[in-house]
Amino acid sequence: MxxxxxxxxxxxxxxxxxxxxxxxxxxxxxxxxxxxxxxxxxxxxxxxxxxxxxxxxxxxxxxxxxxxxxxxxxxxxxxxEVLQKWKNAEREIEIEIETETCPGEDDSSADERDREPTETPPSETPPPAKKSRKSTGMPSRSSVTKVMITYDKQNENILKCQSDTAGIVENVAKRKFARAANLMSRHRELKEHLKASMLDVVEADCVTLCKQQNQFMLWRTSAEELQSFSFQELHDDLKRLSPFLFNILSKITNDSLPHICAAASVALRGRENRLAALSYYINSVLLNGGGPKKEVFQQLAKLGITTTKDNAVSKQQEMANYWTAPLNHIADPPSISPKHITDDS
Structure with a gap:
């Protein structure tokens, strides 16, 4: 002290x-x-x-x-923490009020709401748009939905829909499929069944890409075919042969062309190792000017990005013997913008 x-x-x-x-x-x-x-x-x-x-x-x-x-x-x-829970609860209620249809609302008012807004006169300033996120829960309903099934002229069966599926049935009957699909994605049991169906579509797309007779670009691994390797053509093949899988990758990568191609190539090599055109392209970039050590190729090959170094060197020699043009363009590949390829490699 x-x-x-x-x-x-x-x-x-x-x-x-x-x-x-x-x-x-x-x-x-x-x-x-x-x-x-x-x-x-x-x-x-x-x-x-x-x-x-x-x-x-x-x-x-x-x-x-x-x-x-x-x-x-x-x-x-x-x-x-308690205060934050109160805030979240109030925010969810406000979002449901903004996004959900009010109980007892008739079709005419719903149609008026779905119409595109009229143009605002230049003299008037439009109000700021409210930002809201989609509610993940099922909306509450006060109406009752019933379905009548007629098997023949004499037998009729009327089913009362449960509250969690009534909105789905109603929107399907009115052919408002976008709204019905949105409600299905928020239903716990239906969401799992939808997920399984979507995975079946992805599986079918993958099977199509892995069939060699479909001439998917990643199958083209000969020296002659690699000479005309193109990111744009790989992108177009994905879009043509597997539209659903392409849409998923496009959404994940924010429609970035090179990332779509790279992600698809690495993922599909986990299923079919011979889909290696992009891997041989990357090999050529790495090997030009000496290349990395064998251990680097071993690690990248495990990830499906390249082949082993022995296969890479063998393919490089095959291309050198076949191609009449020099391999300089491999060392300096064309610049790839997120939206478009300006030059084929």
Whole structure:
């Protein structure tokens, strides 16, 4: 302790950073905790950061906190979680009100809502658009939907739809398939069945691509065929032979042409190792000018990106013997923009 003009000045780290209470009683530190404890991932500093208070470990401020202030922080963390749950619940209710059809609304009002908005006169300023996300739960309904099934002229069966499927049946009957599909994707059981059906479509697309007679571009691995390798043609083959799988990859990659081609090539080699045209193209880029070590090829081959180095060198020699043009363009492939290939490789 330092003594200044009769007053005792505590060392910085012997007091609580927030309430300044003395933590050293009878010469012993007690009932305190380190704020910046590196051994604890959820230390006091990280908890305060989650609450919106960022603090730094400086020499003129204490790095200790008393138990009473720790209890206050714990209570704030708990109360903040409760407040966030309340906010999320209110937000979901607002989204459902904005996105769902009000109970008892007739078809005419729904049709009016579905119409395109009329143009706003130049003198009037349109109101700002409300941002909302789709609700993942099934909307509540106050109406009753029934289905009448007629097997012949004498036998009729009327079924009352459950509340979670009534909206789907109603929209299918009205041929509002987009709305019906949206409701199906939010129904827990139907969603799983839809997922299985979509996977069957993906499986069929993969089988089509792996049939050699369909002349998918990744099958073209001879020296003559590799000379005319084209990202644009690979992209077009995917779109033509497997439209559903192509749409999935296009959505994931934000319609980036080279990423669609690379993702499809690596994924399909897991199913059929002979779909290696893009891998041989990458081999040529790596081998030009000496190339990486054999271990690099082994690691990349496990990922389906390249072939083994022995196969890569063998194919490079085959291309060198067959091609009359030099291989310089392999070392400097054309620039590939996300939307379009400007030049075939």
């Amino acid at each position: 330092e003594q200044t003009q009769g007053c005792v000045k505590l060392p910085v780290n012997d007091s609580c950073r927030f309430c300044s209470s003395n933590l050293r009683i009878n010469g012993t530190l007690g009932s305190c905790k380190l704020i910046f404890d590196s051994r604890d991932k959820d230390n006091v500093c990280s908890q305060l950061s989650k609450l919106g208070l960022a603090i730094d470990n400086t020499s003129f401020r204490s790095y200790r906190i008393c138990r009473r202030c720790c209890t206050t922080i714990t209570r704030l963390m708990r109360d903040t």
